[in-house]
Amino acid sequence: MIAEHTIRIDSLGAAIAGRGLEAPVIFFLEMHRPLASVVNSLLTAGAPLLSPFIGREWLDSVQSLLENPEELERFMSRLEKGEYSGAAHGRH
Numbered sequence: 054m055i056a057e058h059t060i061r062i063d064s065l066g067a068a069i070a071g072r073g074l075e076a077p078v079i080f081f082l083e084m085h086r087p088l089a090s091v092v093n094s095l096l097t098a099g100a101p102l103l104s105p106f107i108g109r110e111w112l113d114s115v116q117s118l119l120e121n122p123e124e125l126e127r128f129m130s131r132l133e134k135g136e137y138s139g140a141a142h143g144r145h
């Protein structure tokens with residue numbers, strides 16, 4: 054379960070890096086960090102509506118990322134360092 058979660062978060066980071074959106078995503082996450090718990094609660098409430106479109110596993114991974122400040126910081130740090138860029142280029 055944890056390995057699958059990590060793989061999904063890594064693929065999310067690779068998708069962001071593959072589109073060259075690291076800076077806007079980091080800016081957005083940094084700007085809205087104080088609202089992470091509120092967004093997490095909204096995602097929990099909206100899960101029945103969102104999960105058919107996003108998938109329950111992805112929704113759980115995003116919620117886990119938002120509810121754990123250390124994991125969110127690690128994700129942003131890896132985006133900033135370009136650690137996902139290699140994974141994005143390796144997929145093509």
